[in-house]
Amino acid sequence: MKKMEQSDQALVEEGMEASIKKKSKISGSSINGWLFASPWVIGLILFYAFPLFSSIYYSFTTYSILSPGEFIGFSNYKQLMVDGIFWKSIYNTVYFAIFFVPLSIIIGVALAMLLNMRVKGMAVYRTIFFLPTLVPHVALAVLWMWLLNPGFGLVNGVLDAIGLTGPNWLGSVTWSKPSLILMSLWAIGQPVIIYLAGLGDIPQELYEAADVDGASWLQKTFKVTLPLLTPVIFFNLVMGAIGAFQQFTLPYTMTQGQGTPDNSLTFYVMYLYDNAFKYSKMGYASAMAWILFIVIMLLTAVIFISSKRWVHYQGK
Amino acid sequence: MQPKVKKNLLTTSAHIGLLIASAFFLVPFLWMVSTSLKPVTQIFTYPPEFIPNPFQWSNYIEATEYIPFFTYLSNTAIITVLSTIGVMLSCPLVAYSFAKLEWTGRNTMFIITIAVMMIPMQVTMIPLFLLFNKVGWVGTPLPLIVPAFFGVPFSIFLMRQFFMGLPNTLRDAAKIDGASEFRIYWQIMLPLAKPAVLAVGLFQFMNVWTDFIGPLLYLTDESQYTLSLGLQQFQSQKGTEWGLMMAVSTMMTLPIIILFFFMQRTFIQGITFSGIK
Numbered sequence: 269m270k271k272m273e274q275s276d277q278a279l280v281e282e283g284m285e286a287s288i289k290k291k292s293k294i295s296g297s298s299i300n301g302w303l304f305a306s307p308w309v310i311g312l313i314l315f316y317a318f319p320l321f322s323s324i325y326y327s328f329t330t331y332s333i334l335s336p337g338e339f340i341g342f343s344n345y346k347q348l349m350v351d352g353i354f355w356k357s358i359y360n361t362v363y364f365a366i367f368f369v370p371l372s373i374i375i376g377v378a379l380a381m382l383l384n385m386r387v388k389g390m391a392v393y394r395t396i397f398f399l400p401t402l403v404p405h406v407a408l409a410v411l412w413m414w415l416l417n418p419g420f421g422l423v424n425g426v427l428d429a430i431g432l433t434g435p436n437w438l439g440s441v442t443w444s445k446p447s448l449i450l451m452s453l454w455a456i457g458q459p460v461i462i463y464l465a466g467l468g469d470i471p472q473e474l475y476e477a478a479d480v481d482g483a484s485w486l487q488k489t490f491k492v493t494l495p496l497l498t499p500v501i502f503f504n505l506v507m508g509a510i511g512a513f514q515q516f517t518l519p520y521t522m523t524q525g526q527g528t529p530d531n532s533l534t535f536y537v538m539y540l541y542d543n544a545f546k547y548s549k550m551g552y553a554s555a556m557a558w559i560l561f562i563v564i565m566l567l568t569a570v571i572f573i574s575s576k577r578w579v580h581y582q583g584k
Numbered sequence: 585m586q587p588k589v590k591k592n593l594l595t596t597s598a599h600i601g602l603l604i605a606s607a608f609f610l611v612p613f614l615w616m617v618s619t620s621l622k623p624v625t626q627i628f629t630y631p632p633e634f635i636p637n638p639f640q641w642s643n644y645i646e647a648t649e650y651i652p653f654f655t656y657l658s659n660t661a662i663i664t665v666l667s668t669i670g671v672m673l674s675c676p677l678v679a680y681s682f683a684k685l686e687w688t689g690r691n692t693m694f695i696i697t698i699a700v701m702m703i704p705m706q707v708t709m710i711p712l713f714l715l716f717n718k719v720g721w722v723g724t725p726l727p728l729i730v731p732a733f734f735g736v737p738f739s740i741f742l743m744r745q746f747f748m749g750l751p752n753t754l755r756d757a758a759k760i761d762g763a764s765e766f767r768i769y770w771q772i773m774l775p776l777a778k779p780a781v782l783a784v785g786l787f788q789f790m791n792v793w794t795d796f797i798g799p800l801l802y803l804t805d806e807s808q809y810t811l812s813l814g815l816q817q818f819q820s821q822k823g824t825e826w827g828l829m830m831a832v833s834t835m836m837t838l839p840i841i842i843l844f845f846f847m848q849r850t851f852i853q854g855i856t857f858s859g860i861k
Contacts, residue, residue, distance in 0.1 A: 300765045301687020308678040309693070311734025316700050319711035326710065333717065379605060385598045395845070396606045399613050402840045404794035406815045407833035411616045414826055422615050425632040454612060485594070514704055517796045524819060537706050545801070550710050557707040564704055 326554035333548055344555035354556070356531050357539040360445065364535070365512035368449050372508055373501060376456055380463030381493065394464075401457030409521035412451040413438060438522060441532045448518060448533065459504045466500030467493070498579040506571055510564055516541070536560060616837075620644070620830035627826050640827070644835070647828040651814045652807075653835075660810040663728050663799075664792045670732030671739055671788040676781055678735050679743030680769050684755060694744075701737045705797075713801060723804040728795070732788065739784040746780035747773065782850045790840060811836050 302309070327344055331337035348354050383394055400408070415422050416437035424434030437447045470493065478488050519533040525542070527534030540560070544553035614634075619627060620643055621636040647653065681687065682694050716727045750773065758768045774781070792798075799810045811832065818829035 297685060298687040301681045301685040301690060304681035304685060305678050305693060307674045307733065308735035308740060311731065312696065312700065315712065315731050315734065316703065316708060319708035319715070320703065322711040323707050333714070382598060382601050382605065387595050387598050393602050393606060396610050398844065399841070400609055402844055403613065403837050404812055406796050406812045407836055410815060410829055410833060411612060414619065415612055415615060420628050420630055420632060422632050425630065428631060454609065514706065521816065540706055544710050554710050557710065560704055561707045564702065568702060
């Protein structure tokens with residue numbers, strides 16, 4: 269028996285060696301690799317690399333759909349610096365990001381911790397929390413326009429019932445952005461599920477050890493849960509920040525592309541879209557796209573650099 | 585006695601917290617369904633009433649006549665299904681080469697793939713539009729379908745993480761039996777990766793079903809519109825048809841809820857495998 273096993277083993281090894289030799293002779297594995305990856309290599313060139321580099325070029329031209337345009341150097345960029353709506357759209361976008369991103373993290377983590385508790389009916393709770401994420405964004409925008417309607421909306425109806433007078437949410441410059449933040453927070457399900465997955469990965473022994481030491485719930489939260497969740501928080505922070513700067517569908521649908529009232533809902537990407545496809549100023553819009561790209565890159569870099577101070581990886 | 589009381593207190597407060605938060609997430613959704621069943625007069629009553637009186641089921645029929653609902657539905661379905669098939673075919677294949685094959689340039693290509701995820705869609709949007717315009721695809725659903733067959737970086741990344749977790753021994757054994765690399769992939773590795781492939785498919789389905797900016801850019805003829813674009817048509821100069829719009833929103837959300845309900849295990853598993861740590 270033992271002898272046979274040994275000879276089998278030898279045969280296997282021989283076979284493996286032979287196949288490795290054969291492969292390396294024709295460098296088969298490299299060919300296979302590129303072959304398997306070929307759809308993506310083509311996709312990368314066609315749908316990412318080519319557009320990325322053409323976009324740099326366009327941003328220095330007066331490109332429109334009808335004419336190839338001419339090279340004008342930095343003119344588009346210079347013109348943007350004195351474009352009032354451009355700055356307004358930046359203000360709106362940054363305002364949204366500054367409030368929405370931290371709120372979504374605090375509320376998201378809190379919800380995930382609630383949904384991670386061992387109580388009955390959790391499957392139902394989890395489905396409820398994920399429900400809004402499944403509502404198409406256009407439908408979501410429409411639904412909240414109706415909820416926040418100053419005349420007939422549910423929100424002001426509820427406020428009225430408890431003796432408060434609700435504002436003209438989407439119709440007032442002061443309240444339009446907070447309204448948008450509120451409705452964006454409603455569809456927070458995706459990061460919550462990612463936090464949940466992260467919470468599931470925290471080793472149970474750590475809690476048991478903390479229990480032995482007589483740690484309180486608060487201590488466990490701040491000394492065990494949150495530090496071990498920081499890698500996931502970091503991931504959601506990067507994704508959330510990138511997403512916040514690309515806000516488009518909600519304000520576009522709600523204002524039918526107008527950004528009303530008084531451009532208070534004109535977001536950066538909306539203005540970019542208008543320039544490209546409404547005014548056919550493709551070059552100008554490409555310059556805007558590149559400014560956005562650079563801002564997102566810088567922001568991501570800042571988050572990455574700061575992460576060394578606050579993100580704790582297990583086993584490090 | 586003391587710890588038991590404490591535990592009960594904790595469970596009770598958890599339920600209270602969950603219920604309060606649930607209200608915030610559930611009520612707007614229920615309000616959508618309820619509005620879709622209300623007669624116009626009740627939609628505009630103040631203070632608002634929750635229960636439709638009477639239940640106006642005809643909103644659903646009227647909504648499908650107000651816009652060419654079934655045309656939009658089939659347009660949406662065709663684009664969604666085809667691009668989902670595209671992603672499920674291309675992404676595992678590419679991911680497998682990143683996870684299990686050794687080839688010169690693999691690491692560089694993988695780093696580029698990760699970097700590409702950071703490019704905002706708006707940067708590539710204009711040149712892509714001009715490219716598709718040049719080849720005559722603007723005004724057809726092709727720009728919304730074809731790219732999926734060439735891979736989506738996020739899904740490739742997700743699939744790669746999954747393949748990395750599969751043992752190499754299976755592949756080695758099959759290799760000794762003389763199986764070709766493609767056969768190993770197709771008959772051994774791909775069936776094992778089924779949950780991840782389904783998760784990637786579900787992500788794509790959800791994203792494309794609800795996509796707005798893509799159809800807005802590329803579909804010029806009303807006969808090719810998707811439901812996302814169709815929803816806008818309930819808003820006009822004369823005002824908004826709230827009941828009808830909510831009926832279409834409900835009908836649009838329902839298929840995804842059903843899909844999510846039956847696949848949530850796979851879905852959450854898929855995210856867990858995304859290796860975000």
